[in-house]
Amino acid sequence: MKFTFKPSPNYRTSRSTSSIMRDLTMCLCAVTLFSVIYYCTAYGASYGLRVILLMADGIAATLITEAIWLKATKKDIKTGILSSYSWITAMILVLISSIDTSYFAIAVASVIAIVFGKLVFGGFGQNIFNPAAFGEAIIMQSFSATKSVDFATSATPTNVLNSYGWVLNSEQFSSVSSQFGGLGNMFLGMYPSCIGSTCGLLIIACGIFLIVRKDIDWQTPVFYIGSIFVMTALIGAMHGSGFWYPAIQILSGGILFGAIFMITDPVTSPVTLPGRIVFAVGAAALTVIIRTKSNLADGVLYSILLMNMLTPAIDKMFDGNQIRDGKKFRNKTILVSVILLAVTLGFGSQLTAKTPVSDTASTDNSGSTSTAATTTSLSADYSQNEAECTEESNDGSTAVYACSAKGYGLINNVEGEGKNKVTVTVDLGTNTVKSVELKRFGDTEGVGSTATTDSALAAYEGKSISDDVDLTTGATYTSDSIASMVQAALNGGTPLASGETTGTSGGSSSTGSALALNGDYPDYEATCEESSNDGTTAVYACSAKGYGLINNVEGEGKNKVTVTVDLGTQSITSIELKRFGDTEGVGSMATTDSALGEYAGKTSADSVDAVSGATFTSTSIAAMAEAALNAAAGN
Secondary structure (H helix, E strand, O other): OOOOOOOOOOOOOOOOHHHHHHHHHHHHHHHHHHHHHHHHHHHOHHHHHHHHHHHHHHHHHHHHHHHHHHHHOOOOHHHHHHHHOHHHHHHHHHHOOOOOOOHHHHHHHHHHHHHOOOHHHOOOOOOOOOHHHHHHHHHHHHOHHHOOOOOOOOOOHHHHHHHOOOOOOHHHHHHHHHOOOHHHHHHHOOOOOOOOOOOHHHHHHHHHHHHHOOOOOOHHHHHHHHHHHHHHHHHHHHOOOOOHHHHHHHHOOOHHHHHHHOOOOOOOOOOOHHHHHHHHHHHHHHHHHHHHHOOOOOOHHHHHHHHHHHHHHHHHHOOOOOOOOHHHHHHHHHHHHHHHHHHHHHHHHOOOOOOOOOOOOEEOOOOOEEOOOOEEEOOOOOHHHOOEEEEEEEOOOEEEEEEEEOOHHHHOOOOOOOOEEEEEEEEOOOOEEEEEEEEEOOOOOOOHHHHHOHHHHHOOOOOOOOOEEEOOOOOHHHHHHHHHHHHHHHOOOOOOOHHHHOOOOOOOOOOOOEEEOOOOOHHHOOEEEEEEEOOOEEEEEEEEOOHHHHOOOOOOOOEEEEEEEEOOOOEEEEEEEEEOOOOOOOHHHHHOHHHHHOOOOOOOOOEEEOOOOOHHHHHHHHHHHHHHHHHHOOO
């Protein structure tokens, strides 16, 4: 990482290539350790382990590839590997990749990075492209569809900013930055992005360490970051943005990581000081232009590769005596920098604000489109989301469910989008939500992600299946997706059937607020046997199908009650639950003492209210009450 150009007389430096690479390896290990800790804390141990396994995968692929190459070219394998430092390439490649990159993609990209990015040019010190950037470009272009569906995070800052067209007013900035905990939180790296690019504090500390140790020169990273700051500050001023605009630009994406660990590569950058400055300013200009005017969310990677190609031309521009021609080189540097600044500002002036693609249109089962409401019921019909929940733990007091459901992407067949996943913790005593934790965001980044913030998920806390929750403006599909998973968790792991909340024909269930005690409930197959009769009252042991048996839910059975009838008035004296066979935590709401007490004094001419969210069980009990009244009347 060290190449200091000095005109003669020259001097020796105590820094060796091996010591420089050792320092660089230490810094990359520190960044990796931070990433492991962050992902373990924020998303679970499996995510932290994945960072380690991706790193091991990339390093193994590069070492094996280089060993085979050295063997084929009849060179000493041990000496060749120790002097090539290929693990540095693998570590950088993994750290600039996302957590959901597949092991296969990392392995293939590592092989290509080493073979075509380094070895075919003659090995270490002779390559023209930054090998890690070259390998990551392969992943982006050829393996974008091989993402792991089990490992994903919420939206990244660059995706969100890109959805706004990189033009924000103060209110929009507050909304965007709050998704990531504000600029301070972003500086500390407590948000998802590329694996190793988030912690600005740590990366800057590594940069200072490498500069103090004389492993890298300070000019390239300082001019790169400084140029981006100036360019974006001026662009922001054109569009009414404040001082925060360049700050969020620099903290987003891979600018800081690229400035310290990639753009400082001496092999692929110019050898002279003015050349390195032009290289840095050129990379900064390309980063800003690619970010703001292309379909790519970040421009660091391709700006470095494009400037790598221009390195010979830049070296030729500043070829000559560095002392005698110093003034001329300085003027060239200033002129090129001004031109690059002007070009970048020209592109920046053409930016137009965008409204992120809204997913507020909600589609019903008939395929028509309806306007989103401000709230949604946890007992609504979410069949199109196809929610699934698996019970992970149950201590008798609380149950934890791992849930997944379709969102905007899968419902509308958007390529590259997948299921949303959350963990729902349910208080079994009150059958309410204790917490909802995001595990995977599969919808449109920067849009649906607004429904996955901590504050949005906290809105579910304390809710039962009969409650409503507020929809997140502009993210109705994702809100519905989460609500469907919460519903399924509250329903014991199974979403409510549409018949429980919306009417069906054929008598499977009643959809009105009242259930007639002389209604038609053939699907419930209610039967009653008289257990006692003293001439004044008759007691009946009754049973009937409920939600479980009607919908063939494995493990569920008939509901059973004891109905006492006043023979003189042909009215119900009481109903006592003997067996509950439906879904625990949902249908059980219709079997509480207060719910069953509603039947007292009712005759066959009366109706009772169905319990919201437990229509199947309510109807099952009504069917048994009807059967008992019929039996008492001799029907």
